[in-house]
Amino acid sequence: MLSSKFIHAFTRQIYHTNLITSATFNVIKKHNSTHTKNDLVLVDVNDKTGFSIVTLNRPPVNSLNLELLSAFSSVLDDLHKNNSRGMILTSSSSTVFSAGLDINELYKPDMDRVRKFWTSLQDCWIKLYGSSFPTAAAINGHAPAGGCLFAMCCEYRVMLPKYTIGLNETQLGIVAPTWFMATMKNTIPLRQAELALTLGKMFKTDDALKLGLIDEIAENKEDAIHKCEIFLKKYQKIPQTARALTKQSYRKNDIMELENNREADLQLFFLAISDPRVQSSLGKYVAFLKLKSRMKPILEAVKFLKGIFKSKKKKN
Numbered sequence: 001m002l003s004s005k006f007i008h009a010f011t012r013q014i015y016h017t018n019l020i021t022s023a024t025f026n027v028i029k030k031h032n033s034t035h036t037k038n039d040l041v042l043v044d045v046n047d048k049t050g051f052s053i054v055t056l057n058r059p060p061v062n063s064l065n066l067e068l069l070s071a072f073s074s075v076l077d078d079l080h081k082n083n084s085r086g087m088i089l090t091s092s093s094s095t096v097f098s099a100g101l102d103i104n105e106l107y108k109p110d111m112d113r114v115r116k117f118w119t120s121l122q123d124c125w126i127k128l129y130g131s132s133f134p135t136a137a138a139i140n141g142h143a144p145a146g147g148c149l150f151a152m153c154c155e156y157r158v159m160l161p162k163y164t165i166g167l168n169e170t171q172l173g174i175v176a177p178t179w180f181m182a183t184m185k186n187t188i189p190l191r192q193a194e195l196a197l198t199l200g201k202m203f204k205t206d207d208a209l210k211l212g213l214i215d216e217i218a219e220n221k222e223d224a225i226h227k228c229e230i231f232l233k234k235y236q237k238i239p240q241t242a243r244a245l246t247k248q249s250y251r252k253n254d255i256m257e258l259e260n261n262r263e264a265d266l267q268l269f270f271l272a273i274s275d276p277r278v279q280s281s282l283g284k285y286v287a288f289l290k291l292k293s294r295m296k297p298i299l300e301a302v303k304f305l306k307g308i309f310k311s312k313k314k315k316n
């Protein structure tokens, strides 16, 4: 009953978008690139392929706060309305895809704002994971937690070497929501997902490839985007509605589970972040991140000096 209702709703949605396409899509094509409020998310449409490159642009680490999530959510709406041929998700940072949820939204939160924040995160996940258009992630830097979540929502992942990706929530003393877990279960083998989730494991690029958490390794960002384009082009020969419905049917149980329990999920989130132990863990983590950031120049100086000593030793 539920599933046929769902399929029916999605079919209507897809047929609807097919009908409105060309007029709105041309508007985007003409302008070629669009930016959201405050430029937190940049959108560039490739005239030749019709693929949209969506760039998360919140320096320094694309941590997902309310404003970034709201901007991303409305970009996903636009792509859907404009019947996008495909989306490539990437980052404007040279070392971080996304640092995941902005810890400042979780630590000593303002309850009104945090409600909007979590609802916005739910919106983004539902729209991205269930998108009618095909998606790929060009992971050009670290992708912990929420960063990994968004990458896993895409159907294909290409990552640059020597970065890390994973759902590390348990390391922060947090339980990943069931829909985070479901997304990982849809990506890597069940037992590996359980181990990765309970350990809060971050995988280096090579290990992520072996596990199937990513699909390819690229030399640099341009190469990653190119590889994503090759993936998306494979769908050009496949009838659009059949492809979209297959994807959405495949993911529908996970999506319906959240759709039907959004308020309960929000209440669970409130309960979790109101726990003094969780707040204490988050407080320590914020302090650790700040200390690490301040120590960076010192650590870099030590590394530099070590290099000089090493080369002097070699000469002698």
Ligand SMILES: CCCCCCCC/C=C\C=C\CC(=O)SCCNC(=O)CCNC(=O)[C@H](O)C(C)(C)COP(=O)(O)OP(=O)(O)OC[C@H]1O[C@@H](n2cnc3c(N)ncnc32)[C@H](O)[C@@H]1OP(=O)(O)O
Residues within 6 Å of the ligand: 060, 061, 063, 095, 096, 098, 099, 100, 101, 102, 103, 104, 106, 142, 144, 145, 146, 147, 168, 169, 174, 175, 176, 177, 178, 268, 269, 272, 273, 289, 290, 291, 292, 293, 294, 296
């Ligand atoms: C049964 C069901 C129960 C349901 C309960 C639900 C409860 C779930 C609740 C929450 C779920 C959370 C999921 C998350 O996404 S939590 C976020 C996890 N993210 C991380 O652990 C990443 C932390 N960051 C890093 O590891 C690094 O910053 C890295 C991304 C690797 C980049 O490193 P680097 O380039 O060296 O940059 P810096 O570390 O120096 O950072 C630069 C500045 O950015 C600040 N920063 C970093 N990450 C975050 C973040 N996630 N949020 C906010 N701010 C962040 C960092 O403090 C530096 O700032 P400053 O220079 O001002 O000190």
